[in-house]
Every structure is written in C-alpha cells, then in structure tokens.
Amino acid sequence: DAKTTQPPSMDCAEGRAANLPCNHSTISGNEYVYWYRQIHSQGPQYIIHGLKNNETNEMASLIITEDRKSSTLILPHATLRDTAVYYCIVRAFPTPIKFYFGSGTKLNVKP
Amino acid sequence: GAGVSQSPSNKVTEKGKDVELRCDPISGHTALYWYRQSLGQGLEFLIYFQGNSAPDKSGLPSDRFSAERTGGSVSTLTIQRTQQEDSAVYLCATTSGGYNEQFFGPGTRLTVL
Numbered sequence: 001d002a003k004t005t006q007p008p009s010m011d012c013a014e015g016r017a018a019n020l021p022c023n024h025s026t027i028s029g030n031e032y033v034y035w036y037r038q039i040h041s042q043g044p045q046y047i048i049h050g051l052k053n054n055e056t057n058e059m060a061s062l063i064i065t066e067d068r069k070s071s072t073l074i075l076p077h078a079t080l081r082d083t084a085v086y087y088c089i090v091r092a093f094p095t096p097i098k099f100y101f102g103s104g105t106k107l108n109v110k111p
Numbered sequence: 112g113a114g115v116s117q118s119p120s121n122k123v124t125e126k127g128k129d130v131e132l133r134c135d136p137i138s139g140h141t142a143l144y145w146y147r148q149s150l151g152q153g154l155e156f157l158i159y160f161q162g163n164s165a166p167d168k169s170g171l172p173s174d175r176f177s178a179e180r181t182g183g184s185v186s187t188l189t190i191q192r193t194q195q196e197d198s199a200v201y202l203c204a205t206t207s208g209g210y211n212e213q214f215f216g217p218g219t220r221l222t223v224l
Contacts, residue, residue, distance in 0.1 A: 034212075043115075043202050043215030044154070087153065099144070099213065101154035 004088045009106040012082075018075040020105050022088030025069040032091050033064060034099070035073045037084040044087065044101075047073065078109045113137075115216035117203050123222045124193055132188040132219045134203030144213065145178055145188050146202045154202065160186065193223045 005023040012018040024033060034049040048055055048062045050071075055062045061074040075082055085104040116135045124130050136143050145157040156170040160180040171177070175193075180186040190197055200220050204213040 036213075043204070043217055044213075045215070046212035049212070099154075100156060101146070103153040 003100065004090055004102050006086075006088050006102060006105045008103065009108065011108045011110060012075075012078045014080060014109055014111050015077055018073075018078040018082065018107055018109070020073040020075075020086050020088075020107065021070065022073070023070045024088070024090050027068050027090055033062070033068075033071050034089045034091060035060070035062065036087045036089065036101075037082075038087065038104070039081075039084045047086075075107075078107075080109050080111065083107060083109045115203055115205055115214050117201075117216040117219050119219060120217065121220045121222075123224065125224050126195060127192055129189065129191045130193055130221065132190075132201050132221070134186045134188070134205075134216060136184060136186070136203070136205035137214055140205035140207050140214070141183065142206045143180055143186050144204045144206075145186070146204065147172075147199045148202060148218070149199045157188070157201075190221075193221075195223045197221060198223045 032049050032051050035047040036044040037047055038044045048057055048060050050062045050064055052064055052068060062071060064071045085106050087101050087104040089099050089101055115137055118133045122130055141162045143160040146154040147157055148154050158171055158178045159167040162183060175191045178186060178188045188201060198221055200218040202215055202218045204215045206213045
C-alpha cells in the first residue's frame with residue numbers, strides 16, 4: 001500500500017491561502033488521494049479526494065502532480081477554525097478498502 | 112440518526128478488565144471501520160466490515176481485541192484483559208462503500224488505570 005509523507009506542522013496567516021503538501025511516491029495507478037482533517041478532540045472530517053485531475057469543492061482545492069507522486073491541498077482563505085491536523089491518505093485497492101492515516105500536518109492558522 | 116454515534120464517550124477501567132465499545136452507523140452505510148488513536152498520534156486501522164463479507168481483522172493488535180457487527184448495523188469492539196497501552200481514543204467510521212468518504216463518530220476515550 002502506498003504510504004504518504006507530510007510535514008509535521010505548518011503556520012498560515014488568517015485570510016491567506018494554506019498550501020499543504022503530501023508526497024506519495026509509491027502510489028499505484030488506480031489509487032485515489034484523500035484528504036481529511038481533525039479538529040482537536042473531534043473525529044476526522046472528509047475534505048476532498050482525487051485520482052489524477054485537480055479537484056475543487058466548497059472547502060478546498062486538490063492539486064495532483066502529473067506523475068501523481070505528490071499533491072497539495074489548498075485552503076484558499078484560511079480562518080482560525082481551519083486550525084487542525086490534516087491527513088493525506090492513499091486508498092489501498094482492490095479489496096479490502098482500507099484507509100491508512102499517517103501522522104498528518106498540524107496547520108496553525110494565526111491571526 | 113443523522114451521524115455516526117459511539118458510546119460511551121469516555122470509559123475508565125482498571126487493568127485486566129474487559130471493555131465493550133459501541134458504534135451506531137449511519138443508516139444504510141454498508142462499510143464500517145474501527146480505528147485507534149493514541150495521544151498525539153495518527154489513526155491506526157483496526158478492523159473493517161463490508162456488508163456480509165468476512166471482516167478484515169488485519170489491524171487488530173492482539174487476540175485480546177475483537178469486534179463484531181450484528182445484522183450489518185451496530186458494531187461492538189471488545190478489548191479483553193485491558194492493558195495500560197490500550198488507552199486511546201477509539202474511532203468508528205462508516206461509508207456507503209466504493210470511493211465514498213468516511214463519516215467518523217466522536218470516538219470513545221478509553222483510559223486504563
């Protein structure tokens with residue numbers, strides 16, 4: 001199963017874009033990249049996922065490199081409520097469908 | 112219910128006792144996962160149920176851990192002869208399957224004294 005590497009922590013100024021990188025150099029052709037976040041003392045929350053094309057939803061954008069070995073989650077206008085641990089995950093296929101959560105990136109949004 | 116619920120929210124037990132943790136999934140979600148999260152750590156996969164298929168138990172750390180899912184709905188995670196290293200937050204997540212996102216419950220914080 002492909003594993004992911006993320007920086008342990010990042011800071012971002014409130015109102016600025018937060019760009020969270022993730023390396024997944026051993027990803028297989030049919031594995032998706034998922035992003036979740038975990039706000040303190042809560043269960044993780046789904047953000048976005050993608051295969052090869054860039055994706056955007058109301059929460060964030062996901063940029064996947066052409067070789068799919070890395071990706072970046074973009075929060076366009078970070079707020080204090082976005083302070084959380086962000087997990088980049090690659091799904092294992094074909095079955096069973098497991099999610100492997102690494103240690104994530106602690107994003108600190110500062111006023 | 113509207114979301115995944117777990118009970119109890121907190122459990123304090125003595126070393127050597129057995130504990131049962133419960134997960135009530137979102138109605139209609141066929142897949143259910145249990146994870147463990149130790150203090151300051153990422154999530155550790157424990158077990159996965161999909162419909163009526165045999166569960167994937169490959170993440171269970173020892174034979175003291177077991178889980179079942181009755182009728183494809185409620186799931187219980189049982190830890191026998193608890194040890195202090197079992198102290199963690201136990202999270203349950205469900206999904207309708209395929210590539211869909213997982214919905215997590217609030218977790219059960221287990222403390223083994």
